[in-house]
Amino acid sequence: MFEVLVYMFENYFEADIRPDQSTLAKELFAAGFDSDDINHAFDWFSALEAMTAKELAGTELNTSGFRIFSEPETTKISSESLSFIMFLEQAKVLTATERELIVDRALALPQPVIGLDETRWIVLMALWKQGKTKDYLFVEDAVFGDAHPTLH
Template identity: 65%
Template sequence: MFEVLVYMFENYFESDIHPDHDTLSKELFAAGFDQDDINGAVDWYNVLEAMADAGVSHAGHCGFRIYSEAEINKINTDSLSFMMFLEQAKVLTSAQRELVIDRAMALSQTEIGLDEVRWITLMVLWNQDRASDYLFVEDAMFNDNRSTLH
């Protein structure tokens, strides 16, 4: 399902193209994705949009986050550290962090790694027109084409 989400984001949502459910399903199926994964990805993204529209992502800040055992077992340590870094860098609010965690836990995978969390964070912030902050940090942290000091 995660691959479908990434494909949808790269080919539709990033370009602000929002085809209806039937058209999207047909195009994703033609691209080689399984119908169950397509339905799961569309439902996953619809929940993300509904939560953002409901104002969940703009709620106030909480001071301290204790992760549940299920969250710790599913979301790896690098991913949790990365979310904490983004929150400390003021790229991600605590409410947006909760949205990232919710959407990570909603994935069918048994383990969520750094790549998945990076994509989920990008989708959450893109959905709120805040992706440029994240992309700046992402580029600074993960760009392998850093200049060399002589």
């Protein structure tokens, strides 16, 4: 299912092409994706959109607390992924509400373990829905880019 989400994002949503769900399902099926995976991807993305709409409506979490991840979260989401999420929050790329949205969407994926690559895509999709991809891509490039700064 995750491959369907990435394919949809790269080929449709990022380019702001929004075919209706029936047309998109037919195109995804023609591209070789399983209909169950397509339907699960639609459900996952619909939940992302609904949660993003709530976040944009101003239901920001209190950021003065301390977040402790539960056992199901630490079992499913890799330690590298959780560290990356915390890094983005500390760098002010993510808010506490966005962090929770990303954790929720990671837990909703069917894979038994969510690695760093999946987490990076989830963050990108979540921030894209809010028009905040430039902030994320700057940090992503700085952390994971091939070019390293020259120290003088």
